[in-house]
Amino acid sequence: AQSVAQPEDQVNVAEGNPLTVKCTYSVSGNPYLFWYVQYPNRGLQFLLKYITGDNLVKGSYGFEAEFNKSQTSFHLKKPSALVSDSALYFCAVRRTTSGTYKYIFGTGTRLKVLA
């Protein structure tokens, strides 16, 4: 069965410092991986995705993520955190076999950027 794990409920980082939000996955076959962000009382906003190709993918708002097949990880990163990055971040995976287009989400990581 497909699953996604986000081992940290909360990550605190000082403004200007680099941030990492961790995600590991378990799928059969090739994974299609996504990161979404959720601000208070809002829906999920797409940040970036990994389909194939370069292991480092760049997305919105200066975020990037590194796909590591051997470690089955897809960590979200940003070189310099902003207070406005404070939000709930979800990692998700989709199967590559036909007929299943749903997301399987992780439990989410709350990012708090301190001024």
Place this chain on the structure above:
Amino acid sequence: EPEVTQTPSHQVTQMGQEVILRCVPISNHLYFYWYRQILGQKVEFLVSFYNNEISEKSEIFDDQFSVERPDGSNFTLKIRSTKLEDSAMYFCASSEAAGPGQPQHFGDGTRLSIL
């Protein structure tokens, strides 16, 4: 930028009553989804819908749930006889195509409170 819109933003209903949650997907999108998020928990898939048919549904989506696209713009989720445990945030999403690399675009959600 086109958005998925959901109404109402908050719905309060007595247990046992029927409720209809409404969504207007992005106009050129063909694939539609409902997810729910119980407070403090992860986002869970409910159902996907394409070409006026359910493509896939989860075990949560039992006989009390139904979806419909009554016209060319709306996509609705109906819960026939609500239970306390149906209290959650319900998100509608849409995507232009079905490929697993296609990101889904989410609305801001409807908070359903069952009394």
